[in-house]
Amino acid sequence: MGLKKEKNPRKATLQRFVIFLVEILFWQPLATGQQFSAERYPHQVHRGYTNKDGLPPGNIEKIVCDNEGIPHVYAAETFFVLKDNGWVEETGGSRWFEATQEIDEFSLPNILKVGKIRQVARLGSEVVIAGENGLFSLSDGDWKLMLPRQNSIRWAPIDIRATSYDPAGQLWFACPQGVGHQIKGDQWELFTATDGLPFNDFTCMAATTNGVWFGTTNGAIRYFRKQWEFRHGKRWLIHNHINEIACGKDGKIWFATQGGVSQIEYCSLSLQEKARYYEEEIERYHLRTEFSYVSPVLLKEPGNKKTAVAQSSDNDGFFNGLYLGAMSLAYEVTRKPVYKERAKRTFRALSFLSEVTQGGSNPGPFGLIARTVLPTEGPNPNLKDSPERDRRIRSKEDKLWKVIDPRWPVDKTGKWYWKSDVSADELIGHFFGYSIYFDHICETSEEKEQVRAVIRRIIDHLLHHDLQLVDHDNQATRWSGLSPEELNLNPENWEERGLNSWSMLTFLLIAHHITNDLKYRDQYENLIKNHGFALNGMTQPQVISGPGSFHQGDDDMSFLNYYHLLRYERDESILNNYQLGAFYHWRVEQYERNPFFNFVYAAGCLNQKREDHWGVVDLSPTGPWLEDALDTLIRWPLDLIDWPISNAHRIDMVSLFPHTREPGKAIGKGHRIGGYAFARDEQASTYLEDDVWQLRFDADGTQLRPATAYLLSYYLGRAHGFIRGFDHSSDKSD
Structure with missing residues (x-):
């Protein structure tokens, strides 16, 4: 499914999605019969503006949207307006900020001792002041100090950073103590970290129809439908220090930050539309070599996909095995020929890794697989992956590290370098992909025999070498x-x-199933x-x-x-x-809210029991496993560029207990109050094996990842009936 070339690839891709997609996510009938509507969900998309777009470098002090939703900013003693996707100086721009000047001119009876005024909120004749010394209201000509109360809890908040009325006419305020929401009269909701509030060093706020947004010194926060969202890092913000927030009539949210202007807008996508967006991204950016290996991408310019160059990885075999599984399941549930074509293409790429090792100046034993391949017309990877490097790693990092020369032999055609020292991890990806491909794609005896041949040569290699992977030096690989x-x-x-015990059993079980x-x-x-x-x-x-x-x-x-x-x-x-x-x-892993884990476990254990001398154990997944899986799929970010992100400063964070990791390795790991990992769009994790407990992720925006993990999870959920797709228009068209 190709895309027309546009100046804005993301916008072009999203605009091509049809609007007729409907999905219904449901529990299997034998479970509870409960159904979930899963039609189209709002997804947030960020765009940042800096001095490259006409703004002055650095701090943007103020921002406001006019009646048409056009943003105006004040920075470096100059006013700017957005015009034709760029910022230009605006004569007379001060008029847009006149309403904000009343804060400095507002006078109050001295007896109130408000201190510094941060914000004024108006609703009809009601006026509320966010003051240094408290929250003050003017109603019917009387000023009073507001003391919000929720049941038996009463606050006397000070250092009020922001206040605003939402579109429903309800008052909100933010201060270091937390966030308050006046429902009616003396009825309040008061939020702290225990209620999910992520951070509390507030700078501003704006109440919109799509929730209440809060700016802080280190990220942005949204509260919507009883859920808190945290936005941090360049996936969401050009700079994490927010000065002001403005909302346009089109629903776009604008942030004046210390490093430029950020815009977050909403686009509605179903899970299937989202899958097709990711699939088009893979076809456009992530295919490498004539075999079309799906690989991560290097961006020569941070954040700019136009500068993308696909890169090999040590685990190309593993990841392409997962992609092979995803495309095979996609064909099973949609019957679209394009998925069958992609599955066949990936099978050929994967099977080549057990062929390229045969022959050449350093031939591997029959059935040995390569980690990955590189064309010999490019730089020689042995200059980097040298025996000297191996010896350094063995000396300083891993005493069992293998010294092998060459680490990248040349194949018999002279066309390919293939990477040696393969691990058992790679086999897991290979066998996973081959088995699903065999079950859902292969129809003819010829297609099935192709898979059998690959499986036989790999498994026979293991059996011939005492269940070890043996390299071209006739010695076992490091992780074999x-x-x-x-x-x-x-x-x-x-x-x-x-x-590894269960991995070996898996390989043999799959080999028997296929052959x-x-x-x-x-x-x-x-x-x-x-x-x-x-x-x-x-x-x-x-x-x-x-x-x-x-x-x-x-x-x-x-x-x-x-x-x-x-x-x-x-x-x-x-x-x-x-x-x-x-x-x-799974009882331990459920706190990661991982859709792949949840679907795999449910597919094998839903409505199953174990009976032994201790009694009967119901093995069915418990708790909100299906809602958790759906929420993670919905919140999988559209932007899969590696950006720096941190949850380490959050006030709703609890550090991981030291005993959960090797000594000293739990430092820098944590989760939300309640034990669950942070939501998928609030962390850097985009691969199944990423550490979702890692609080800080350092990156520079130069790597783009393929969405294989989302595609595999989504199509697995559909294949087993946990996600029911009524996507007739897109499932039957290219």
């Missing part, structure tokens, strides 16, 4: 230990024991019965000591394994062990 000796007897592998060769089932049962591989993962799918534990990538890989273990296994006793292991893991 999948054998009983490595996982049950080698103390170096204690952390990977549970994950129907009993030798893979025999080896599978041997590892279970004689080496305890199934039990290894029941209590330790990873090192789990509570939400936020250990390594997020291991959570991701565990749930990729669960998807097939819970679907393919037919032996009830083995299956029940898998279900129980996944049950204990």
